[in-house]
Amino acid sequence: MTYAPPVDVAAHGPYGPERVEYSAAAGRPVYPFQGRLGTPAHPAAAGRYHLYVAWVCPYAQRVAIVRELLGLQDVVGLSYVDDERDALGWAFRERRGDDPVNGFRYLSEAYEATEPGYPGHLSVPVLWDTRSRRIVSNHYPDITLDLATQFTPWADPSVQLYPAHLRARIDVLNDEIFTDVNDGVQKARAADPETASAARARLSAAFSRYDEVLARSPYLLGDSLTEADVRLWVTLVRYDSVSNAHGEISPDSLAAYPSLASYTARLLALPAFAATTDPSLMPLAG
Known part of the structure; x- marks a missing residue:
């Protein structure tokens, strides 16, 4: 097994913003690799693709949850980078295991293989094509949608995370969740x-709005779990223990929104959510 040396911020410095290019229009970092599954270049195929994710990243956890919900564990591979990083970026260390596909020590090697000299953000999740030996996508909003729609021959047919009749509503809700909650x-x-105050007001309003919705239905769009629920949940499960651990956002915990808190705990009890959540990193408060 090939592992990177221990994280060394003293020697290499912290992973810094100089690698992260922001899109003013999108309000998020630029993720330049945006290939889509189900296209001629990247047809859906069992065993062809591999996901690199991190336990500590909510955007990466979304991918891991969707893979589990759909029952694609034997169809799309997955491995974890180490929880910590220095300026060299995400790495493979003994705590989370090696890279079983390429034997990389650093995730930057996947980026370098795809674009030699790549100067940008070394993000997770990464969707890797084992046949072309290149990154298909690091554009996390697309990866879960492609998993949900392009692997139906292998997926659990009872799980419909992005059904055609709800896609317009899911798209609107996903944009809202990103702006008001995830980001x-x-x-x-x-x-x-000023930025913090405006964001806190939007977050509080969103929590109140979703709390009312979930008081009437088990999920955001009714009786069925959708991809929008996954996007909301990964932030909720970290809210008390990470995002608002010291009351930096609000004196209120998630318990101030009883339906939202109940929903968060209820989804955590589902195998796909429990299996992809490290309790030592993000325990639910109370």
Whole structure:
């Protein structure tokens, strides 16, 4: 097994913002590899693709949850990078295991293989094509949708995370969840007081809105779990223990929103959510 040496911030420095290019229009970092599954270049095929993810990253956890929900464990591979990183980026260490596909020590090797000299953000999740030996996508909003729609011959037919009749509503909800909740918890702790105040107001309003919805139905769009629930949940499960651990966002815990708190705990009890959540990293409060 091939492992990277221990993380060494003293020698290499911290992983910093100089690698992260932001899109002003999208309000998020630029993720340049945006290939789609189900296309001529990347047809859906069992055993062809591999996911690189991190336990500590909510955007990566979404991919792991969807893979489990759909029952694609034997169809799409998955491995974890180490929880910590220095300026060299995500690495494979003994704590989370090696890279079983390429034997990489650093995830940057996957980026370098795809674009020699790549200068950008070394993010997870990464969808890797074992045949072309290149990254298909590091654009996390697309990866879960492609898993949900392009692997139906192998997926559990009872799980419909992105059904055609709900896609327009899911798309609107996903954009709202990203702005108000996923990215909202980051901006709510911004150094700029105006930015933080506005984000906190949006987050509080979103929590109240979803709490009302979930008081009437088990999921955001009714009786069926959808991809939108996964996107919301990964932030909720970290809210008390990570995002708002020291009351930096609000004096209220998630318990102030009883339906939202109940929903978070209920989904955590499902095998796909429990299996992809490290309790030592993000225990639910109370």
